[in-house]
Amino acid sequence: MMATESSAGGLPAGLEEQRLVYDGRLGAIYGIFIKTLLLAIVTLGIYRFWGKTNMRRYVWSHVSFQGDRLEYTGTGGELFKGFIIVVGFVFIAGIARTALELAFGSLSAVAVVAQLLFIVAVVYLAFVAHYAAQRYRLTRTLWRGIRGGVSGSAWSYGIKAMLYSLISSFTFFLAQPWASFRLLELRLNNSYLGDAKALASLQASEVFGRYIAGYGIMLVLFVGFIALAILAVGSSGLAQDFLEIIQATAEGRTPDTTQVDMTSIAIALGLFYAGFAVWGILGSTIAFAWYWAGVAGEVAARLEVAGLRFRSDITAGGLIGLYIGNMLIVVFTLGLGLPIALHRSLRFFTGRYGILGRLDPDRLTQTTLDRPRTGEGLLEAFDPGLF
Amino acid sequence: MTDPAPPQTDRFFDGRTAHAHAAVLKFEPGKLLIEDAGGDLLARWPLPEIRIVDENLVNGALVLALTDGTAPRLHLFEGPGKAALLRARPELPRWRAQQAWRNLRQAAIWGGGALALAALLYFGWRDASIAVAGWIPREWEAPIGGAIRDELAAAHRVCSTAEADTALAGLVARIAPRLGGPPVTIEVLDVDQVNAVALPGNHILLFRGLLDRASSPDQVAGVLAHEASHLELRHPMRGIVQQLGVGAVLSIVFGGSDLGALGQLAATLPYSRAMESEADRHGVELLKAAGLRADGLASFLTVMAETDPGGLPEWLSTHRDPQARAAALDADASGEAALDPAAWRELREICGADDPGEAGDSGDRVARPSSLGRGEGSAVGAPVE
Numbered sequence: 001m002m003a004t005e006s007s008a009g010g011l012p013a014g015l016e017e018q019r020l021v022y023d024g025r026l027g028a029i030y031g032i033f034i035k036t037l038l039l040a041i042v043t044l045g046i047y048r049f050w051g052k053t054n055m056r057r058y059v060w061s062h063v064s065f066q067g068d069r070l071e072y073t074g075t076g077g078e079l080f081k082g083f084i085i086v087v088g089f090v091f092i093a094g095i096a097r098t099a100l101e102l103a104f105g106s107l108s109a110v111a112v113v114a115q116l117l118f119i120v121a122v123v124y125l126a127f128v129a130h131y132a133a134q135r136y137r138l139t140r141t142l143w144r145g146i147r148g149g150v151s152g153s154a155w156s157y158g159i160k161a162m163l164y165s166l167i168s169s170f171t172f173f174l175a176q177p178w179a180s181f182r183l184l185e186l187r188l189n190n191s192y193l194g195d196a197k198a199l200a201s202l203q204a205s206e207v208f209g210r211y212i213a214g215y216g217i218m219l220v221l222f223v224g225f226i227a228l229a230i231l232a233v234g235s236s237g238l239a240q241d242f243l244e245i246i247q248a249t250a251e252g253r254t255p256d257t258t259q260v261d262m263t264s265i266a267i268a269l270g271l272f273y274a275g276f277a278v279w280g281i282l283g284s285t286i287a288f289a290w291y292w293a294g295v296a297g298e299v300a301a302r303l304e305v306a307g308l309r310f311r312s313d314i315t316a317g318g319l320i321g322l323y324i325g326n327m328l329i330v331v332f333t334l335g336l337g338l339p340i341a342l343h344r345s346l347r348f349f350t351g352r353y354g355i356l357g358r359l360d361p362d363r364l365t366q367t368t369l370d371r372p373r374t375g376e377g378l379l380e381a382f383d384p385g386l387f
Numbered sequence: 388m389t390d391p392a393p394p395q396t397d398r399f400f401d402g403r404t405a406h407a408h409a410a411v412l413k414f415e416p417g418k419l420l421i422e423d424a425g426g427d428l429l430a431r432w433p434l435p436e437i438r439i440v441d442e443n444l445v446n447g448a449l450v451l452a453l454t455d456g457t458a459p460r461l462h463l464f465e466g467p468g469k470a471a472l473l474r475a476r477p478e479l480p481r482w483r484a485q486q487a488w489r490n491l492r493q494a495a496i497w498g499g500g501a502l503a504l505a506a507l508l509y510f511g512w513r514d515a516s517i518a519v520a521g522w523i524p525r526e527w528e529a530p531i532g533g534a535i536r537d538e539l540a541a542a543h544r545v546c547s548t549a550e551a552d553t554a555l556a557g558l559v560a561r562i563a564p565r566l567g568g569p570p571v572t573i574e575v576l577d578v579d580q581v582n583a584v585a586l587p588g589n590h591i592l593l594f595r596g597l598l599d600r601a602s603s604p605d606q607v608a609g610v611l612a613h614e615a616s617h618l619e620l621r622h623p624m625r626g627i628v629q630q631l632g633v634g635a636v637l638s639i640v641f642g643g644s645d646l647g648a649l650g651q652l653a654a655t656l657p658y659s660r661a662m663e664s665e666a667d668r669h670g671v672e673l674l675k676a677a678g679l680r681a682d683g684l685a686s687f688l689t690v691m692a693e694t695d696p697g698g699l700p701e702w703l704s705t706h707r708d709p710q711a712r713a714a715a716l717d718a719d720a721s722g723e724a725a726l727d728p729a730a731w732r733e734l735r736e737i738c739g740a741d742d743p744g745e746a747g748d749s750g751d752r753v754a755r756p757s758s759l760g761r762g763e764g765s766a767v768g769a770p771v772e
């Protein structure tokens with residue numbers, strides 16, 4: 001009784017703990033990266049899909065579970081076909097939109113509605129893509145001759161994701177933990193390893209406090225940044241210039257350029273936006289790290305696949321170190337450090353999830369779930385990353 | 388729960404369960420037999436269809452599968468089984484190079500295809516643009532041309548008197564009675580520049596400088612017929628499609644097009660010489676069909692080139708040889724005069740009672756294109772050129 005009380009998911013005591021083992025080498029990842037880069041240039045970027053596939057094959061085959069390595073069975077051709085389909089869709093949608101604009105005028109109700117629909121469609125497709133990509137990757141992952149799978153429809157997931165996001169935005173994103181947990185559950189509970197279904201019932205209340213803390217920190221950071229910006233404007237002597245611009249805008253005239261130092265204003269605005277971006281990215285990484293560590297912990301505690309249970313050692317400090325470190329590496333190497341960031345992330349995540357229990361290979365049978373024929377073209381359109 | 392096969396012996400996964408079978412390899416002609424330790428047959432693989440999936444550099448195992456993409460996997464370690472298989476398929480160890488080559492070939496084929504498509508679009512775009520422009524309904528041109536017409540009309544005075552407007556409208560209706568799409572508008576802008584513009588959406592704008600310099604209504608009619616021909620032949624739309632080409636299509640598709648900018652581009656694009664000759668010829672046909680004198684444009688071009696070669700506006704001087712252009716025109720003078728003398732006088736005074744007598748004899752009046760200001764230059768419009 002006491003033992004089950006102590007852990008969130010009520011883990012049975014005495015389960016043997018194992019971990020995923022990642023033994024990839026940075027040099028090998030760099031080899032694939034450089035080759036992809038060079039061949040992508042020669043083939044007008046099209047080699048990227050095959051390069052990405054090579055990278056995944058390498059990474060998958062250097063992650064082992066229970067002594068056996070994973071295998072990635074996807075192909076570059078599949079990714080490329082998926083990409084072509086998406087390009088075709090976007091092209092047709094764009095032509096249709098422009099045709100409507102020309103036919104009815106760019107400010108007509110029809111054109112405006114079409115424009116809005118286009119934006120909504122892009123957001124919707126981003127969600128659909130996320131789900132479809134998970135299906136693609138899981139069906140292309142093989143372990144001891146058994147592959148993964150995802151049931152359910154990506155299209156209906158997209159609709160649900162839109163609804164949850166809408167509700168979350170109505171609450172000024174205070175309901176975000178709840179919304180993202182519902183969506184995470186949808187993705188987890190439709191996932192399979194062979195015939196073994198993943199089960200997870202996540203409690204947003206477990207991480208809500210951490211989320212509110214991050215939310216509060218972001219508010220403080222935001223107010224702080226604005227105050228800093230105002231102070232900077234005041235001390236730089238540009239206040240008069242800004243006042244003139246604001247007045248002119250209010251009166252509907254063009255600002256008097258003899259009174260306004262436009263160059264300094266442009267520099268000031270550039271600094272403001274750059275500062276805002278850096279502040280926002282670093283700030284949110286730090287502010288929400290505790291929350292994300294909580295999410296990882298909650299998912300690990302509640303997830304069950306084929307009799308396996310999980311435990312997360314991920315801490316806020318660890319996440320901050322990983323993400324800020326990766327950003328610095330990528331920025332200061334102008335992107336050439338991407339393999340280092342990838343390598344660090346793989347080592348980080350494989351090493352920090354404990355897998356409790358052992359999977360009985362005799363009881364894990366092949367999945368009957370569909371294997372999509374084309375790759376994650378949609379996601380490719382939204383996230384053309386290295387991996 | 389325990390695997391019967393220790394990790395360093397050959398193992399077979401049948402793709403049905405994750406169970407690791409201890410594998411013993413036997414060979415038949417053209418076939419690899421995989422049996423378990425008890426001698427039961429686990430799988431019979433055709434030798435030519437066996438491929439290497441991966442090589443485990445840590446424990447030395449080769450992971451093998453069939454080329455048909457099915458799930459069963461055979462893991463072979465150093466030993467008699469692996470050696471025997473490599474004797475039967477000696478080229479297997481070169482799998483990495485073969486796979487790399489296959490990948491590169493696929494990417495290169497697709498890259499070449501993309502390049503060929505790009506080249507086709509680039510070189511075939513001129514011809515395609517005629518067809519594409521033909522598919523676009525004329526009504527759709529209205530917002531593009533309307534935006535820039537409004538902009539010009541806001542920046543300059545639009546000259547208008549009841550008599551002159553009637554005369555102009557009548558002339559255009561006579562010259563181009565069957566111009567499709569939105570109704571034709573013809574307006575005179577108070578700009579001291581020899582120019583005329585045909586905008587998409589069937590807008591024609593004459594600049595006052597042109598009326599000042601023209602010595603007869605037939606010359607104006609020639610210019611109008613030329614501009615109306617541009618419209619009738621869909622040149623503005625063809626120009627947009629053609630000159631902006633693939634880039635425009637991409638920007639339209641990906642970057643939310645701005646119709647105002649599109650109109651600006653339509654107006655500043657020079658027409659090709661082929662289009663100009665086409666409009667010249669078609670203009671003469673229109674005039675003849677209307678029963679009017681058809682030598683107006685030719686005489687206007689000649690007079691402009693002779694009286695004022697140095698002060699030629701840009702639209703005229705960029706044309707390599709206005710004389711040749713005039714010579715190429717059919718100068719049939721057998722038709723009626725475009726306007727009666729009274730209407731011609733009204734038209735010349737549309738922007739106020741300027742002294743018409745002075746108009747033809749001095750180059751000062753021909754403003755350089757830059758006098759338009761706002762950087763549109765020569766271009767406000769695809770000129771008469």
Ligand SMILES: [Zn+2]
Binds near residue numbers: 617663666769770772
């Ligand atoms: Zn012309």
